[in-house]
Amino acid sequence: MPVIVGVSRGQMFLMSYFPVARSLRLAPLAAALGLLAACATGGSKPAAPASVKALYAQLDQASQGYETALQQARDNDTDASEKTLKQSLDQLRDAAAHCENTEGCDPQRFFSVFDHLLRLKDGSFIGDESPDDKDNESPSGQVAGLNGAASLPQAQRSVILLHGQKLSELIAMNGPVKAALEMWLTQWRPNLMDAYVNYEYLRHEMWPQYQKADLPEALLFGIMAKESGGKVHAVSRSGAAGPLQFMYATGLRFGLGNVNGFDTRFDPADAARANAAYINEQLKAFNDNLELTLGAYNGGEGRMRRLVGSDTSVSFYDPRIYDQLSQETRDYVPSVLAAAWLFLHPNSYNLRFPKIDGVPGHITLKRAASISELTVCLGEAGGMQDGWFRTLRNLNPRLDPQQEQPVGAVLQLPKPLEKAYASRCVDGPWPILASDLHNAVVPVVPVRHDPPPVSKARRYTVRHGDTISSIARRQGCSSVHEIEHLNGIRHHSIRVGQVLKLPACRR
Template sequence: MPYRAVLRSLRLVSLVAALVLVAACAATNGSVTPKPPPASVTLLYGQLDQASRSYETALQQTRAGDTKDAQKTLDTALDQLRDAAAHCGATPGCDSQRFFSVFDHLLRLKDGSFIGDQTPDEETNGPPLAPLSGEAGAGSLPEAQRSVTLLRGHQLSELIAMNGPVKAALEMWLTQWRGNLMDAYVNYQFLRHEMWPQYQSEGLPEALLFGIMAKESGGKVHAVSRSGAAGPLQFMYATGLRFGLTEQDGFDTRFDPAESARANAEYINEQLKAFNDNLELTLAAYNGGEGRMRRLVGDNTSVSFYDPRIYAQVSQETRDYVPEVLAAAWLFLHPDSYNLRFPRVDGVQGSITLKRSTSISELTVCLGSANDMPDGWFRTLRNLNPRLDPQQEQPVGATLQVPKPLESVYAARCVDGPWPILASDLHNAVVPVFPNPPAAPDLVVRYTVRRGDTLATIVRRHSSCTSETEVARMNNLKFNHVKAGQVLKLPSCR
């Protein structure tokens, strides 16, 4: 963190902590003298005060030019607050929200947010990108989670309200969806050199790109939804066309990581402009359609997505989607603060020139779990070579994109020896093919309800092998009610 940014962070941290304590004291100014808190609570509040004083120490370190130790002191203070908050929750009379409020603010400060006298021009966006050709270009990308990009003059974390829906989404990513989050992170690290430059060129935060991708596809480049959305960022066909995602030599460029990231960045910027930089409404438009969101919002683009006039009118999918994207982005920025450790991934891009004909499937068998990849390399190889059919053999001399560390593994394992022979034998195995058996007879008959019919009379006359309950269930009938002209499905008794 630059000297000036740390200095301002420290000043504001002290102010925030002081304001919280003053507010707590002010609440006691009434006609009745409050009882003093129990000793256990006083001890915890003392830890909160100690965490605040830690920033004074960090401030002195920063003034002395020791920004590295200052950052350690900042981290230690956050740990103190986190520990005290945990004990507060189990201590009668302790106000947990007092701790969580400070923790939330300090966590944002660690990201560089809430620095009141800092202008966008002073913010660090990481080193400029070198041309993405070969090892040097990929290696020039700043480390993930360390590069801060402003979103229309605001830190991304300023725009993420730590409300109920976002907290619930954080819990889901940290529990039931934890495996999905880890897979998305690994997939993204291998695609990062293609996708993030597109976002950076549009001035958008990397964490937002990760959040959208984690929710949309988990970093599976060839993902296709039931509604027809396709690619790592799940563009519908018509929307993709609007942003230049077309067919190129039979390849749908919605599946191209760089092209889809470019189109997504352009879309996000377009909608941010339409919704007056309201990120939540922009994400809702991406999921639920910009036309619907513009009709709901009208001219009041300052309205919150969680305002009942908006929130109650969007689909449940969109209600879930917005906080889930923001929660994934938040975890990308602050994994350590949520007891989360992302795996270390060497995502530097490399390439191999085939010394023998092979397919991506065969190459996956040959590479095995090299470089501690327990799930194998199939997904990564597919993502890096989206235009190739994974079952189609590629000729000698063809070039495939691979992670840089796999170049030496390929040379050692997949040019000669037993592994490429085994992979080829498995790939070329012959599976017997037989004609499909004749279709089974239709086990359902249909009956059109006539005037005067009831479900009971229909079942008695036309289906001796079933019951009213079963017919009602088959036809989703409420209260066994039928009406003239309705077509019912009845079990065939043959």
């Protein structure tokens, strides 16, 4: 039950309960909400200026409007709910914008309320259309590209629980997560958009594996966005491979390996299944502590278990844990959580993911062609400005993109491209052009093994205090042995005024 403090109804929403087992991880958010409630009581602080009171009044009105929108949604009046919700959020955003330039106004009050309202929405629009996600739905109300059990409205997929707990309650909106949000919305924004597009075309293969494992889709997206950006054939410098970047030995533990010459770490469905099994294994080990689980996924479960010991309720950000991890892992965990959060609430962060019709389809080749040739002849069909090479590779991971596939071969591709293939890639000029480019002959230049250049000696006049070692060190590119050999010197014996030959620099 909510904890009610002696404040007006407009501030009651600030004091929602948090599960005890998560109190440490949600401490930053809970503290912020507690401070906000304390401010509302007035205390001994001087009265706020009228301009600040007016902004705080808008904050109260926005919160009341939000509660009204939730009740309208519960009463199945979705149109009214959406309108009220939009008005409330607009009012909150407007007041927050003015707060920043108003002396005496505390912006943190607005940030805390905004964060809390998003969390409240996650638990209240089950089965209804979420305003954040409406633009990504197909006209039928189902997410394009899915069939069967995976055909869920976006609002439903945004409130899938992680082992009985709302995902939004497991993401502490603290400094590292906020910093990661800013990175995704600025420097990493192109990567985030690419990851979303890639994921939407792979969703029919990957999401059902997470759904079977009772894991939230936003978590899958967050991991994939950070690991590979949805590039199925990605390989890291350490040897991690596939869309979810499994090391070979770890992949073997979860059924990934070499099958008929193909490394199944590159198979989106197999990788998602293995990832879900790994995440559930680590959640069990860390008592459903999501942050520690993600830290184990990146930094190694053995290391994380040694750091955590028996105290699985410890916060990932506790210095005993956080300070002992690599910078990569310290960045990885909040980055995954921030990407998952944006997947749930794009519009609330001024972010618009593109509309993607990822319904799976296939073609049977009517003329021999490689993936590269198909990419050329398809061009920008369907408005894909970056072309279809990445998508075709992702959907056909077992094929060499440069290898021509025979007539009759079946290739996977988004269903809307079936007509584009028939009109562009079977007859006419485009397949001829694509074939001509693909089969172009590039001259092969034989590798030359030229002898090393002959070094040209330089000259140096010995000065008072010089030694062969000091001369070599000062020149920065000559050794004592080379100087002695070149000048016939024995026992390091040199004299002032002597002219020495110095070997050429060999840095």
